[in-house]
Amino acid sequence: MSNATFPSLGWEGFLPDLVTVLSPSECLIVLVANPAIPAQCNHCHRPCKLIHDTALRRIRDRDLFEYRVWVDVPLRRVHCDTCGVAREGVSWLPARARMTDRLRQQVERLCALLPLKHIAQLTGLHWHTIKAIDKARLQRDLPPPDLSQVRRLMMDEFALFKGHRYATVVADADTQQVLWVGEGHSRADIAPFFVWLGPVACARIEAVAMDMNTAFDLEVQLHCPQARVVYDLFHVIAKFGREVVDRVRVDQANQLRHDKPARQVIKRSRWLLLRNKQNLEVEQRVKLDELLAANQPLMTVYLLKDQLKELWYAPTEAEAQARWQAWIRLAIESGLAPVQQFARRLKIYVHGIIASAVYRMNTSTLEGMNNRIKVIKRMAYGYRDNEYFFLKIKAAFPGKVR
Numbered sequence: 432m433s434n435a436t437f438p439s440l441g442w443e444g445f446l447p448d449l450v451t452v453l454s455p456s457e458c459l460i461v462l463v464a465n466p467a468i469p470a471q472c473n474h475c476h477r478p479c480k481l482i483h484d485t486a487l488r489r490i491r492d493r494d495l496f497e498y499r500v501w502v503d504v505p506l507r508r509v510h511c512d513t514c515g516v517a518r519e520g521v522s523w524l525p526a527r528a529r530m531t532d533r534l535r536q537q538v539e540r541l542c543a544l545l546p547l548k549h550i551a552q553l554t555g556l557h558w559h560t561i562k563a564i565d566k567a568r569l570q571r572d573l574p575p576p577d578l579s580q581v582r583r584l585m586m587d588e589f590a591l592f593k594g595h596r597y598a599t600v601v602a603d604a605d606t607q608q609v610l611w612v613g614e615g616h617s618r619a620d621i622a623p624f625f626v627w628l629g630p631v632a633c634a635r636i637e638a639v640a641m642d643m644n645t646a647f648d649l650e651v652q653l654h655c656p657q658a659r660v661v662y663d664l665f666h667v668i669a670k671f672g673r674e675v676v677d678r679v680r681v682d683q684a685n686q687l688r689h690d691k692p693a694r695q696v697i698k699r700s701r702w703l704l705l706r707n708k709q710n711l712e713v714e715q716r717v718k719l720d721e722l723l724a725a726n727q728p729l730m731t732v733y734l735l736k737d738q739l740k741e742l743w744y745a746p747t748e749a750e751a752q753a754r755w756q757a758w759i760r761l762a763i764e765s766g767l768a769p770v771q772q773f774a775r776r777l778k779i780y781v782h783g784i785i786a787s788a789v790y791r792m793n794t795s796t797l798e799g800m801n802n803r804i805k806v807i808k809r810m811a812y813g814y815r816d817n818e819y820f821f822l823k824i825k826a827a828f829p830g831k832v833r
Contacts, residue, residue, distance in 0.1 A: 441523060442462055442502070442523060443522050444468045445463065445464060452498075457499045458495070460501070461503045463505065464507070470507050470519045472511040473518045479510060479511050487505055489504075491555075492533070493537055535564055539565065539568045546810045569819075569822040574829075578628065579632070583792060585602045585603075586797075587599070587642065599620060599624075600801070600804070601624055602800065604638075604796075607800070607828060609830075612825065620646075637657075638792055640793055640794050641663065643670065660783040665793065671735075671739060675770055676704050676705060676732050676736060679729060684698045696722065697726065697729075700729075735758070735762060738757075742758065743787045751787070752785055759777075759778070803827060807823055
């Protein structure tokens with residue numbers, strides 16, 4: 432078979448001339464220019480007959496069976512009538528690249544399935560190279576969100592690194608698409624999101640679900656004054672558990688220093704008091720009932736916890752307001768200092784609790800997303816490039832079709 436009819440094997444414009452086995456796991460293929468196909472200018476793509484000079488470049492191609500394939504390519508510079516001296520255009524080898532397009536495409540497909548470390552072991556490429564390929568793919572392929580359809584938002588924070596370093600994630604509450612991820616959780620850190628959203632899209636936002644984060648609340652009020660803030664039930668009840676139930680439990684245990692068996696029962700009752708009763712086993716429910724019957728303060732805070740939850744299930748705002756007034760009255764009259772302090776602090780957030788009667792929103796979906804984010808981080812053994820990490824998060828949550 433002559434060179435003119437030899438198949439290109441994906442190396443358009445070139446023909447294989449020599450194959451050399453370098454080692455039991457590597458081989459080298461030397462290419463020569465195909466005389467039947469003239470070189471083209473990289474800029475105007477016109478064929479050029481005059482060659483200025485030729486330089487040999489060694490690149491990686493896809494593996495062939497057990498061999499890692501290296502290719503020597505004679506890249507030419509041409510004399511173009513329009514552009515002058517220009518680099519030869521090679522369709523399967525981008526400018527300055529050290530690997531073929533088909534190897535890059537293979538790496539892109541693997542990046543959607545495996546961690547970078549495993550792809551590096553599989554292909555023999557450095558993980559920096561693989562990360563650069565995947566990052567470019569994400570920047571190229573991630574479609575911009577349709578902000579004209581966004582009406583309700585969810586905002587939450589997640590741990591970026593150890594040492595109290597956080598990032599904020601914002602998602603569309605209706606499609607569960609991650610719209611924006613940014614470092615930090617202060618007002619200055621999340622303000623760029625609203626700048627990116629723009630005044631027109633901000634004016635369309637009707638409600639924003641969040642935990643009791645003052646920075647989130649104030650930024651929403653500043654940029655979306657017409658939007659209702661909705662505080663998440665889980666965060667408020669969890670805060671009540673930490674600041675009230677735990678405090679009262681410890682105080683009651685401390686009063687029983689001289690009755691060690693009774694003290695141990697109360698000290699070990701934390702999860703019985705914090706978990707929902709319907710999630711307890713029969714034996715645990717019996718223990719809980721016995722504990723509450725024997726300790727009036729714990730009975731009080733347990734019932735107040737259950738009654739506080741009912742605020743999120745009110746059918747109307749008027750009913751939610753009535754339930755709030757009843758709850759805060761009971762909290763103040765309880766005579767328990769932790770309960771009273773919590774109730775007074777909760778007053779300034781009551782608007783976000785009552786709004787849940789109109790907007791049935793919460794951040795539980797976002798909490799699930801945060802768990803997925805932790806998995807993404809663990810699979811990669813952590814990320815040094817936050818921009819790349821945030822792109823991976825957006826790719827993981829493209830959203831549902833409306």
